[in-house]
Amino acid sequence: MSFAQMKWITTLLLALVSTIVSAQNKGKITGKIIDANSKAAIDYATVSIYQQGSEKPSGGTISDDKGNFTLDKLADGQYRVVVNFIGYQAYTAGPFNIKQSTVNAGSISLHSSSKQLGAVTVTAKTPIIENKIDKMVYNAANDITSQGGVALDVLKKVPQVSVDIDGNVELQGIASVRFLINGKPSTMFGSSLADVLASLPASQIKSIEVITSSGAKYDAQGLGGIINIILKDNKVRGINGTVNLSAGTRMNNGSANLNVRSTNFGISAFFSGNAQVNTRTLNLNDRTSTDASGRNTRLVQDGYSDFKRGGYESGINFDWSLSKMDNITGSLGYDHFNNQNSGLTSQSQQTNGLVGVTSQRNSLSKFNANSYDWSLDYKHKFKTDGQELELLYNSSFGKNNSAYNQSQVYSGQANPFSASSSSNPGTDKETNISIDYTHPLSKDVVFETGAKTVLQYINSTAAVNAYNANTNLYAFDPNQSYSLKYDRKIYAGYISLGFTAFHFFDIKAGGRLEHTDTHIDFPGTLIPSYNTWVPTAVISHKLSTTSTLKISYTKRVERAEYREINPFINLSDPYNITTGNPLLKPEIGNVFELGYNKSFEAGGNLYIALFSRHNTNDVKTYTNFYSEYRVGDSVYRNVSVTNRQNIGTEQNTGISISGSVPFSKKLNLRTNTTVTDKYIVNKVYGGPSVNAVVVRTNLNLTFQLSETFVAEAFGNYNSPLKNIQGRTPKFMTYNFAVRKQFMGKKASLGFTTTNPFAKYVDQLTTITQAATTNGLPYTSYNLRRVPYQSFGVSLSWRFGKLDFKKDNEQDNMAKPIDN
Template identity: 50%
Template structure:
C-alpha cells in the first residue's frame, strides 16, 4: 500500500508539471553592472530579463559584490535586459539574442546616477517561496497571507519536510529531535519550552526559515532530525525606515515595531514585539482500565475541562560597524519572555471489581488544578568578520552568551464526594537557571576556483541549575515536604573541531562537499544516582550533487548526528498536577546517535513550476523516547500515590525511519498558483525484550493563492496529518485549514488582511491511546481552534544612497544574521519598508 501511495503521488506530480517541460537546451545571459561615474561595481543591482516586446520580466537576479551576474535557464530567443538600483537611472539593453543554448555575454552595463537625491523610495521584489540549495531548503514567507498576524508555528506548518501537531510539537522528516537556531545562533529560551518559544515569535518578524536535513561539518552535530534556522528581518539600506504590525482576533493578538537606522558604515536595528493567546477552554476525557496481581480490574474515568492562556514579548538591539573594506563588527542583545497559565476542574470516578465482576469499591472525587510557567532569556552576541583580497577567503570569530530563567509551578487538590477520605493535594514550585556560552572561530580558504577548505573550532558550555520546592496538604493546610524538596545542577562542556572541503570534479560534472567534525563532551550532574561518562563523537558528512542541465539537479548525502538530552528531558522534577498521571525527567539519559541518508531531486520549469523529491533513511541508536509505566501504588519520597501512570524519558533500543517527501509548485495562470507538500514515512522501533513496532504516517497540505489585481489577493491553505502508531499506542490525527485575504494601499506602504482558521468547527477532536502490559488508556481532547482575525501593517522610511561610499561596502555581502556556524546566505531583496527585527528567542 505504501508503494502504491508513493507511485501514485509521483505520477500526479509529473502530470501536473508535464505541460511546462521544455526539453530544448537552455542558455545563459551574463555581464557586469558598473557605476558610470566612479567605475565601481554595483552590488545587489536588480537585473531583469524580458522577452522582447513583453512588459513583465520572466527571470532575474541580483548582482554579486563584484557587480557580476549570470541568469541561466534561458530558452533560445530574443530578449530585453534591464539593470536597476536605487539612486541610479535604469539601463536597458535591447535585442539580446540567445542561440543553441549558448552563453551570451553582454559585457559591462553602466548605471548613471540620478541628478537629484531621492526623497523616498519603495522597493518591491518578489522572492521565490521555496528555494533549493545544495545543503538546505529555504522557505520565504513574504507572500504568506494565511500566516499574517500569526506566529512562527503558523509558518512552520507550511515548510516542506516539517510537520506540526495541534500542540505545536515540530518534526523534521518525522523526527522531533531538531536543533533550533535564531539567526544561526542558539538561545536558552528553546531549552525551557520549545512549543511556547515558537508560539511567541510573530510571523511578521520572520524573513525566512532554513531547513537543513543533512548539515555539514561546519554545523554543530546536535539534532538527529537536523537543523531549523529561523532568520529574522533586518535592514542593510541607508537611512531610516521601519514598520508597524498589529493584529487582533478571537484567539490571538500580537503587534510588533521595527526601526532601522543606517548612516555610512554604521547601522542600528531595534525591535519590540508582543503577543497573547486569549483564554480558551478545552473539554477532555481520560478512560483507563488496569489489572493488578490479584486480577482485580480498576476503571478510572476522568472528565473535565481546562482553561489556557499564553503571552510573550521579544525585544532586541543590533549594531553593525563596517570598520574597513575587510573588517566588519556586529553586536546584538535581546531580551525575551513568554509564559502560560492553565487551570481546570476534573470529575473522577474510580471503580474496582474482582475477577467475578463484583464491585470492590467506587470512589468519586473532584480535582481542582492549575499550572503556571514563566521563562525569560537574555541573549548577547559579538561577531567579527575579516575578508581578504582573495575572493572567498574569510575569518569569523563569534562569541554568544545566553542567560535563561524559568519557573514552573503547579497545584492540585482532590476532594472525595462519597467516601470518608480526607482531601489530598500538592503544590510545587520549580525555579531554574540556564546559561549557555559559545565561542567559535571559523576560517575559509579558497585554494582554487573549484576547491575550498573550511576549518574551525568551538567551545560550548551549558550550565543548568534548578530547585524543587514542594508542599503537601495535611489536615487542610499545605505544609513543606522535605522529602520532595531538593536541588539539581547539570554542567556540560563540548569541545569541537571540524575540517571540510568543497570541490568540483570531472569538469564540474560533480560537486562534492565532505567534512568531519569531532565533538568531545564532559557532563557533571549532582543528582543522586546520576553518573554520565564523558564521550567523544566523530560526525562525518558528505554531499554529492550533479546538475542535469541548467534546470535540474540530483544529490545524495550522508551525515551523522547526535541528540543530547535537553533541560526538560533531564530535570528530575515530578509534575504531580494530576496524581494519577505523573511526569518526570531522567538525569541518566545518554545521547542518541543518528545516521542519516538522503537522496534528492529538484527540477525547475520554464513557466515557473518547480518539483522537489527527497527520499531518506534514518537509523538512531540509544533512541530517546517517552515511556509510561502503570503502578497500583507508587511511593514518591515517602508519599504513596495510587493508580499512577508514570511517564519518563528513556533510551529505548533503536529506531529506523524511511520515507519520501514530495514538494511541487505550479503557476496555473499569471494570477493563480498552487503549492503542495506530501510526506510519507514508516517508523520502526526496536526495543530489547519487546516486539518491534512499525507505524506508517503521512502528511498532505495544499496552498492555493489567487491575485485579483489592484493589490488584492486571497489564499487557502489546508493541512492533514495522519495518526501514527508508536511503541505504546497511537498519536492523534490533525486537520487544519484557513482562508485569508490581503489588500495593499498607499503605494503598498499600508496593508490590511483578514484571516479565518477552521471557521466551520469550533473544536478539533484529538483521540490518542496508550497501553502497557497491565493497563489500557484512551484520551480524548476537544481543542478550540476556530478563529477570526484582522491584521494591519504600515511601512515607513526615507532611504538615502551615496554612491561614493560603495567601494567601502564591497565585501559586506554576507547576511550577518548567520553565525560562522552557517554558510553565507544568498542576499535577498527585501522590501525597503518591511525590513526590521533582530535577535529573538
Template identity: 50%
Template sequence: MYKILLFIFISFTTVHLYAQNGGKGKITGKVIDAVTKQPVDYATISIFKQGSDSPFNGMSTDEKGNFSIAGIAPGDYRVTADFIGYKKFVIAHVIVKDGGAADVGTINLEPNQNQLKGVNIVAKAPIVENRIDKMVYNAQNDLTSQSGAAIDVLRKVPQVTVDIDGNVELQGNANIRFLINGKPSSIFGASLADALQAIPANQIKNIEVITSPGAKYDAAGTGGIINIVLKDSKVSGVNGSINLTAGTRQENGSFNLNARKGNFGVNAFFSGRAQLNTTALNTNDRTTTLPNGDMTHLLQTGSADTKRSGYQSGLSFNWSITPKDDLTASIGFDHFGNNSSGLTNQEQSLMSGATGNIVSDILSLRNSSSKFSANSVDYSLDYKKRFSKEGQELDVLFTSSNGKNTNSYTQELDYLNLNSPATGARGNNPGNDRQINISIDYTHPVTKTFNIETGAKAIIEKLTNVTNTDSLLADGSYVNNAGQSFAFNYKRNIYAVYAAASTSLFKNFLDVKVGLRNEYTKTSADFPGTVIPDYNTLAPSAVVSHKLNALETIKLSYSFRIERPEYQDVNPFFNISDPNNISTGNPNLKPEKSNAFELAYSRSFDSGANFNIGGFYRHNIDDLSQFTTPYAVLDVNGREYTNVLLTQRSNLGTQTSIGSNIFASVPVTKKLNLRTNIFLIHRENNVVDPNNDQNNLDVKAFQYRLNLNTSYQFGNNFMAEAFVNYNSSTRTLQGNRPKFFFYNFAVRKQFWNKNASIGLAATNPFSNYINQYSTTKGPTFNQSSLRQLPFQSFGITLSYKFGKLEFAKDKNKEDRDNGGDQLQHDPGAGGGR
C-alpha cells in the same frame, strides 16, 4: 533491495545527465555592495541573448553573494545584476565556450541614493527555494499565516509536521535544533512550543530547513536544523514597519526600525503576542490489571482554561570598519509564559478479578492550576574579515544566552463520597540557564573551484534548578515535603573542530562538498547516584549536487548526527500536578545517534512554476522516545501514589525511517497560483522495554501529511488566499497519535502605494473545536483520551511601512534592461568593475 534500486537509479541518472549536458558551459561570479563590500544575497542575475530584451535564464545569489548558472550553450550573452535599492549593473558581453566556465568576477553594485519615490516591486522571491544545503521558506510572502505565530508558519513549511499542541517534527523526527538568525537561544530551552507561539509570524523573513547539515554546523539534532530568520534591512536611510493584529483567539503586534548611513547601521525591533483565554475539554478513560488479577478503572472528565503571552525585542549594530572588516553586535530580550487552571471530576473503581464485583468506588474533584514564565537575554558579537583573495574569509563569533525560568503548580483533591480530608500539593521550580558559544570559522579558496573550510567551537552550558514542594495538611495548611525538595545543577561543555572541502569534478559536472566534525562532550550533574560519562563524536557529512541546467538540480547527501539528552530530559523532578499521570526526567540517558541519507530533485519552469521531490533514509541507534509505565503504587520520595502512569524519555533500541516529500507551486494563470506539499513516512521501531529487557516490541507505523494553498490576485492590490492541511493519525510505541485537520482563509488590500495594508483572516471558521482522540496501552493497561481544543479564530491585521528610502525596481522593464553601467567584459580578464 532498496539500496540496489537506489544505486541503479543514481547510476542511470548520472549517465543521462552527462549525456544531456555535454558541451554546455556555465557563468559564475559574485555580487557585493560597492560601499560596504558586503555580499548582496538574493540579487537577481539575468542572462540575455544578444539583441533580446527578455532574459532566458537566471537565478538569485546565495547568502555569500555567489552565483553559478550551468547548462549555458556556447555563445555571446549579456548579463545583468539587479537588487532593490541598487543601480542595475550590466556586462554587455560574456563569452561562454564549449564546456567551459565564464567567470565574470566580482560585481560591485552601487546604492541608488536618489530613488526616493515612484517605486514598484515587479518581482519577488519564490515561496520555496531549494539550495544545495537547505530549503528556504519565504514567510514574508505567505498571507494566511501573517496574523499568527511562528508555529503557524511552520505548519506550511515542506518536510515539517506540527501537531495541535505545537510539537514539531522534521522528516518525522522531533529531535530538531532550533536557531534564531543562525544563533542558539535559551528561549528554546525552557518550552519549545511556548517559544514558537511567542514569535509573531509577521516578524519572520524566512525559515531555513537543513535536513543534512554539513560539518560547519553543530552535530546535535538527529532530525536536522530549523533556522528562523527575522526581518531586517540593509539599505541606506531610515525605514521601518508597524504590524498589528486583533483577533478572537490571539493578538500580536510588531515594530521594526532600520537606519543606515555610510558604513554604520542600526536595527531595532519589538514584537509581542497574546493568546486570549481558551477552554479545552478533556476526557480520560483508563483500565489497569493489577498483579493479583484485580482491575482498576479511572475516569476523568473536566476542562482547563489557558492563556499565553510573550514578547521579543532586540537591537543590533553593524559597522563596516574598512571595506574588508565588519563588526556586528546585538542584544535581545525575550519573555513568554502561560497560565492554566481547571476542574476534573474523577471516579476510581476497584474490581475483583475473581468475582468481577466492585470492591470500591471513589468519587473526587481535582482543582489544579499551573503557571510558567521564561525570560532570556541574548548577546552576540561577530567580527568578519575578508582578505584580498576572493572568497577568503575569517569569521569570529561570540554569543551568550541567559535564561530565568519558573514553573509552579498547585493541585487539591476533594473526596465527594468519603469522609476523608482533602489531599494535595504545590510546587515551585525556578531555574537559570546560561549558554556561551565561541566559534572561529575560516574559508580558503585554493583555486576557483576548490575551497577549504575549517573552524573550532566551544559551547559552555550551566543550568541550575531548585525544586520546592509542599504537601497539603488536613487543616488546610501546607508543610514542606523534604523528600521532594532539592537542588539540581547541570553542566555541559562541548568542544568541536571541523574541516570541509568543496570542489567541482568532471569539468564542473558535479559539485561536491565533504566534511568531518569532531565533538567532545563533558557533562556533570550533582544528582545522587548519577554519573554521566564523557564521550567523543565523529560526524562525517557529504553532499553531491549536479545542475542539469539552470532550472534543474539533483543532489545526494549523507550526514551523521546525534541527539544529546537535554536538561528537561534528565531533570529528576517529579511533576505530580496530576497524581494519576506523573512525569519525570531520566539522568541516565545516553545520546541518540543517527545516519541519514537524502536524495532530492528540483525543477523550475519559465512560467514561474517549481517542483521539488526528495526521499530520505534514516537509522537511529539508542533512540530517545517517551515511554509510559503503569504502577499500582508509586513511591515518590517516601509518599505513595496509587493507580499511576509514569512517563519519561528512555533509550529504546533503534528506529528506521524511510520517507519522501513532494512540493509543487503552479501559476495556473497570472492571477491564480496553486501550491501543494505532500509528506510520507514509514517508521519501524525495535523497542527494548526499559523496565523488562525481555519484553521487546517491533512497532511499524505509516504517517502522511497533505496540504493545499491557493492564492488569487483580484487587481487593485487586492489578494485572497486559502490553506487546507491534514496530518494523518499514526501509531506510536504504545498507542496512537491523533489526526489533525485545519483550514484558514485570508484577504488583504494594499493602499498608499503599497506602504499600508489591511487584512482579514479566519481559521476553522465553521467549527469551534478540534477533537483529538488518542490511545496509550501496554501489557497491563489501556487508556483512551479525548481532548476538545478550541482552534477557531477570526482576526484583522494592519500593516504600515515608512521611510524616505523604500527601494524597489523601476516600473519600466525596458528601461531596466537597457540602462545601467555598460561594460565590455572578456571572461578571461578576471575581476569586476
C-alpha cells in the same frame, strides 16, 4: 529498510543518474556581486542570462550570502548577464563566449540609484520558496496572508516541516530539530519550544531556512536537521520601519521595527508581543489497569482545562563596516514567555467492577521563562576573493520557573484528602565561541576550517509542599524536594572542502569532531564523556540552468534539552505524573538524502527528496503504570508516570515532495507532502517492533484578485501514528485569509479564519501496555476536544524614507572609513 524499499530507491537513483549522464552541456559563468562603493557583497541579487540577440532570459539565479553566483549547464554560444537589485542600477555584463568551459565574470559592481527617493515602499521579487544546495528557504516576508499569525502558522507552510495541533514541530518526520534564531542558539528554545513558536509574531520573521543536509561547519545537534528563523532587518540607508497589529478570538499579537542606517553604520530595534486568550479544552480519560495481585481498577476522569499564553520579544542590533575588509555586527535581546493551565476534573474509580469512590480535582500549573541573548560577530575579508575569517561570540541566559498546585476532594467532603504544591525555579546559561576560516585554493576549490566551544550550565531546584489531612496544613517536604546542577561542555573542530570534479559534479565534503563532557550533581546519575565523529558530504550536479540533482549524507546527534532532563515531578494530576530524565543518552542518527530540484520559467518549482534515517539510542516519550509509586516519603497509588527514555532504534524511510504551480499570473498552488515509513524497535521493555506509514500534507491556494488584493486557502493534514504504546491521533485544520493593500502598498489590512465551521478538533490517543519489569499492564483512552476555531484581523504599516545618495556623495562619505 525492506528489500522492496531498497529496490524502489535504487531504481529511481539509476534513472536519475542516467539522466545526468545524458546531459552534455558543460558551460558555466561565475561571478560576484558587490557594492561599487563599500565593496560589500550583495546577497539575493537577481542574475538573469540571455542568449545574444534574445530578449527573453534563458535562465537565472540569485547571488548567495557572499555575493557569489553560478550560471551552469550552458550550451556553446554567446551570452550576456543582467544583474538587478533593489536600490541599484541594473548592470549588463558580456557578451561571454561559452565553449564548454568556465568563464569568470569577476566582480560586478552595482551603483546605487542616482535618484533621491521620498517616502516609498519597495517590494522584492524574491520567490516565496528557494531551493539551494544545502538548504531550503521560505521567505515568510513575501507571504502576506501569514502576517497576522505566529511562527507556528508560518512553519506549517514550510517545505518538509509539519506541525501538530499542540505546536510540536517535525522535519521530515523527525521531532528532534535544532532551532536557531538568526543562525545562533538560544536558551529560550530549551525551556519551552512551543511557547516560543506560539508567541513569535509571523510579522517579525523575514525567512525560515530548513537545513537537512548540513555541512561540517554546522553543529551536529538536531536529528531531523536545523530550522533557522531569520528575523527582519533592513540594509537600505535611511530611517524606516514597520508596525503590525492583529486581534482575534483566539490570539492577539503585534510587532514594531525601526531601522536607521548611514553609509557604514546601521542600527535596528524591534519589539513584539503575543497573547493567546483563555481557551477551554474538554478532556476525557478512561483507564483500566491490573495490579500485581490481579485486581482490576478503572479510573474515569472527565473535566476541562483553561489555557492561556503570553510573551514578548525585544532586541537591538547594529552593523558597522570598519573598512572595506572589516565588519562588526552585534545584538542584544530580551524575551519573556509564560503560560497557565487550570482545570476542574470529576474522578470515578472502581475496583473489580464494584461501585467506586468519586472525587473532584482542582489543578493549576504555571510556567514562565525570561531569556537574555547577546552576541558579537567580527568578519575580515582578505584581498583574495572569497578568503574570509570570522569570529563569533554568542551567549544566552534563561531563568525559568514551573509551578503547580492541586487538591482532591471526596464527594460530599469539605477538606481535601490529598493535595500538594511545588515551585521549580531554574537557570540555563549557554555560551558559544567559534572561529571560522575560508580559503579558496583555486577558483574551483574552497577549503574551510574552524573550531567551536559550547558551554552550558543548568541549575534547577524544586521545593514541594505536601498537604497533611490530619492537620489540614501544607508543610515543606524535603524528601520530595531536590536540587540539580548540570554542566555540559562541547569542544568541536571541523574541516571542509568544496570543489568541482570533472567539470560535472559540485562536491562539498568534510568532517566534524565533537567532544562532550557532562557533569551532573543529582543522586544516582553519572554521564561519561564521549566523542562524536560527524562526516558530511553533498554531491550535486546541475542538469540545466533550472534543475539540480543532489545526494547527501550526514551524521546527527540529539542531546537532551533542559525540559527533557529536568527531574521535576509534576503532580498537578496525581494519577498521571510527568517528569524529566537526567539519564537520557544522546541519540545518534545517520541521514541519507537524494534530492531533485526543478524551477520553471513561469515561476513554479518542484523539489523531490528521498530520505533514509537510522537512529540509535532512540528517544521516545514512554508511560509506565504503577499500583504504588513512591516520591520521597509519599506513596501515590494507581498512577501512570510519563517521561522521555532511550527505547532502541528507529528507521525512517520516505519521500518529501514540495512545489509551486502557477496556473496563471493570478492563481498559484503550493503543496508540501511527506510520506514516511517508520520502523521502531523497542529494546528496553521487550515490546513488539512497530511498523507504520505516516502522511503529512498541506495545500496552499493563492488567488491574486488584483495588484493589491489577495485571497488564500490553506489546508493541513496529519495522519494518525501507530507507536510502541498505542496510537496518536490524526488532525486536520484549514484556514482562509484575504489581505488588501492600500496607501501605495505602504499599509495592508487582512482577515484570517481558522476552522470556521468547527469549534473543536478532536484528539483521541490510546495507550496499551503489557506488563514490564518497571510497570504493570494497563490501557488508556484519552479524548481531548481542542478549541481551534478563530477569527481575526490584522493591520500592517510601513513607514520611513529610503535614502539613495548619488555616487559622488557616497564616495565622499566613504573616504574617512578607509583611513
